[in-house]
Amino acid sequence: MALPQSHARSTAIAIRVLIFALGVALVGLTAWLGWSANHNEVEAERRRIDNALDQTIAGVLDQQRSVAWWDDAVRKVAMDFDAEFTASNFGLFLTETYQQDEVYIVDGMNRPVYTHRRGAAEGETPSPAEMSSRLAKLKPILDGVRRGERSFSSRRPDLFLDRQAAYQKLGGVRTTANWFSAVVMVDDEPSIVTAITIGPNVDMSLVMDRPYLLVSIVKITPEVLEQVGSSLLISDLRLTPELGEAPLTASEPFVTDEGHTAGYLTWKTAAPGQPILSVILPLAAILSIIGGVMAGRMLTRIEVATDALAVREEKARHDARHDDLSSLPNRSAFHDEAGHRVADALASSGRLRIGYIDIDRFKDINDTLGHHKGDILIREFGARLRRTLPQDIFLARIGGDEFAMVESGHAVERNDIGALIAEALATPLQVEDLAVTITSSVGMASLPQHGTTLDDLTRHADIALYEAKRQGRNRAVTFDGSMAKDLSERHRIETNLREAIRLETLELYYQPLVDARTGRIEEAEALLRWHHPELGTVPPSVFVPIAEEGGLMPELGDFVLRRAVRQARDWPDLSIAINLSPLQFRHRNLTDMLLTLTDADGVDPRRIILEVTESLLLNVNTQTADTLKRLRRAGFRIALDDFGTGYSSLRYLLDLSFDLIKIDRSFVSGTQQQVAAHTIVAAIVEMGHALGSRIVAEGVETEAERQSMAALGCDLLQGYLFAKPLPAPGLAGFVASFNADVQRRTEDVREAAQGA
Structure with a gap:
């Protein structure tokens, strides 16, 4: 049988009042428990601090006792004053051994007979x-x-007296000695002042009616308080002029024995009640509120349940449309929003622009920093974009390091998206303890010029993004019709490149390196070449970026290593240089893998030079350093390629050992036109030689450049002046002929010199 409405209402009111009262009592009791725990802890900590200061005072008295209760002290200070004895055993001993600030000795009439201050001559x-x-x-x-x-x-307890219980046979000294301790202001600083009688410890006949007194002053400095705090595991104990009011900070007046307030003892309190106040109290308050709300909504709980379900559904919809890493809208949300804006723009004959944005060389950065920091970089990049781009631009992360934006209205003509993003990235992104400088590429397509459907616009923006990367990255490119043909060609190249890797139809060419002193070829660098029956000769500047974007670099790197080591077997008098990508370098068993290859082909590891680029050293960690050390211990030589074009830093040159440093050709060619380039090369050579590295000049193309590099002290020269990259079958013959010509010219010069 249903209760009458008035009875039900009164029952509901009674329940609400009861729950409210219980909630208030629960919150009040929780708050009191938390405050009480904190208050009691502060009092306990203050008692421990006071006790530690009392122990410090007793310690100062102990230090005095060690020299004052001594027969020789009475004889050589009070009876027949010995200045050297007094200085050595009192002044210097107490100030330098125990860091006492001031030491005084007064006679029976309290007249000073000796003074010494720490630090004074x-x-x-x-x-x-x-x-x-x-x-x-x-x-x-x-x-x-x-x-x-x-x-x-x-x-103040006399803790010093308790410490003298060990005196038994020498216990007579306790019956004749006196001491006094106090905390007073000295020179406007709170200080421990102790005085103790100078008396005998064995020969009681030396007891004097009015004994001499030893007085010590120890100022309560921040260092003293820090030692006290450390001994009590109390953090940041200090003396402040004003009452400390920071959270979780206790502050108590520090009153000297004269009644003078010297300041406030302030420290970080343990605050055991803080979890109650910061966690349990809010929970108690929330529970009380929930209970009150539930009581107030007893007759409408179905509506409440419906509202709660709607909230959960809204959160689920939000999560389904947002990216967990960046908190930006995801691909699905982008397509919905962009679709609506495209429809609105078509209906109103308005303007609209779709843009794709990604981080340049993110794979290299991710391989260098690791995936964890790579995720942080993506999150910081997304946040920087969101802060930089106007708020009416819809920004989303659609996967990996790729972001998408849609902009509509008159802002399309007003905003220079590429300039905005470039300006935003001029400041490095903070990735934990690293400041990382990056650039980005942007591809854009506009309605109606580049399409009137979302599919056309996104496809053309993606094509423009590829074109921005192809042009060298760090730029914004707007789509035009010719790019679609270029993208199709890139896809064709990628497909054929995969097939060439699988069939191993790629080739290695070798460019010789010449000894700058003797003119002979000593080394050769392995360079990848691709000759395709339909595409013709595809230069590395074309297929390497495509391999990077298509994830083919691991397979390419493995092919180059295996082929170069195998072919090195045919040239026992040449060292072969092989380029390593950052991804290959981070292979867990790189050293073992290389040793397996050299052992299988009978190649001495000392003939193999592994070239790494400066991008690998963006974050020199323990793993990088260990890998370099293991490779060098195994016999492989390490060369730093293209020095001066990337993340040049003296720090990694000092921390890591490189057998060779290769100067980029931009510096080599610049020495003929720019004094600055000449100076830079000279500095690199001098620095490299100081670190025990040989210096290689790349891109030597003229006789003037050869003479300049040799004069500057470069050890090896590489460039078209000596030879272009040669196919493997022709390398041995070229080297033999080249070195023979060098030998013949050398002998001709020697004979001419002898004839003269």
């Missing part, structure tokens, strides 16, 4: 005015020790 004494001021400050303490008192404050 021996014999250097305070001025009369300074000494008078200091004695005035010390007088209450001196009077206190002579009266047999221990401290100004009865609250």
Whole structure:
């Protein structure tokens, strides 16, 4: 039977009131528990700090006792003053061994007989005015020790007395000695001041009616407080002029024994109640609110459940349309939004632009930094784009390092997207502890010039993006009709390249390197060449970028390694240089794999030179350094290729050892026109030789360049002046002929010199 409406309402009201009261009680009790735990912990920490300071005071008295309770001290200080003994065993010992700031000895009438300050030269004494001021400050303490008192404050325990329990046979000294300790202001700084009688520890006949007193001053410096805090595992203990108000910081007045407030002891408190206040209290408050809301919605719970379901569905829809890594809209959301905007633009004869954006050479960067940092780079890149591009531009991440944008309205004519992105990327992106400088390529297509459907526009924007990469990256390119033909040609090249790798129809050519001193060929660099029956000779500048974009570099690299090592077997007098990609270099078993190849073909690893580029050294980590060391221990030589064109850094030249450093041809050709290039090459040669590396000049094409590079100290020369890259079958004959000509010319010169 249903309850009457008024009864049901009153019951609901009673339940709401009860839940509200319980919620308030729960929140209040939780808050009190958290505050109480924090308050009690602060009091306990302050007690531990006070105890540690009392222990420090007792420690200073212990330090004094070690020299003051001593028969020789009475004889050589109080009875027959020995200045050298006093300086050595009191002044220097206490200030240098225990870092006491000031040491004084006064006679029975409290007149100073010896003073020493830490850091002062021996014999250097305070001025009369300074000494008078200091004695005035010390007088209450001196009077206190002579009266047999221990401290100004009865609250300060005499921990020093407890430490003297070990005295048994020498226990008589405790019955005749007195001491006093206090924390007072000295020169406007809180300081520990202790005074102790100088008395015998064995011969009690040396006891004096008014003994001499040893007085020590130890200033409570930040270093002293840091030591106290460290011993108590209390973080950042310090003395501040004002009450500390930072979160999780305790601050208590620091009052000297004279009643003077010297500041505030401030430290990071453990705050055991903070989890209660920061986690449990909000949860308790949330639970109380939820309980109140539930009580208030008892009669409409079906509506509440429906609303909750709608919220979950909305979140699911949001997650389905957004990228987890970048938090930007995903490919699906982009296609929906772009589709709507295309329809609106067609209906209103408006303007619209689709753009594809990606990070240049992201695969190399990802291989160099690792996938974790690569993900961070993508996230930071997306955030930088979102902050840079106008808010009416819809930006999405559609996969990998590729982003897409759609822009409509008059802004299409106003905004220079390429310039905006280039300006945004002028500042490096922060990837954990690395500042990474990147560029991006942009491909764009506009409605109606480049299509009136979303499929046409996205396809043409993608083609424009490929064209931007082909032109050298770091640029924005707008689609035109000729690009579609170019893309088709690239796809054709990629398909045939895959087939050439599979059938191993690629070839290696070898370009000789000439010794700058003797003129003889000593080495040759392996260079990949591709001759196709239909495409003709495809230059590396064409097929290598296509291989990179198509993910074919691992297969290409493996082919070059295997073929070069196998062919090196035919030229036992030549060293062969082989280029390694960053991806190959990060192969876990690179050294073992190379040794397997050389062993199988009977090639000495010392004849193999492995060339790496500066991009590999973008992030020199332990793995990179270890791999280089293992390769060199196995006998392989390491060359740094194209030095000066990438991430040139003296640091990696110092940290890593390179057998050869290859100067890029842009510097070599520039020496004939620019003084700066000549100076740079000279500096590289001098630096490389200092590091034990041989220097190779690349791209030597004229006799003037040869003479210039030789004069600057380059060890090896490479370029068309000596030979273009040669097919493997012709290399041996060319080298023999070349070296024979060099030998003949050398002998002719020698005979001519002898005849003269």
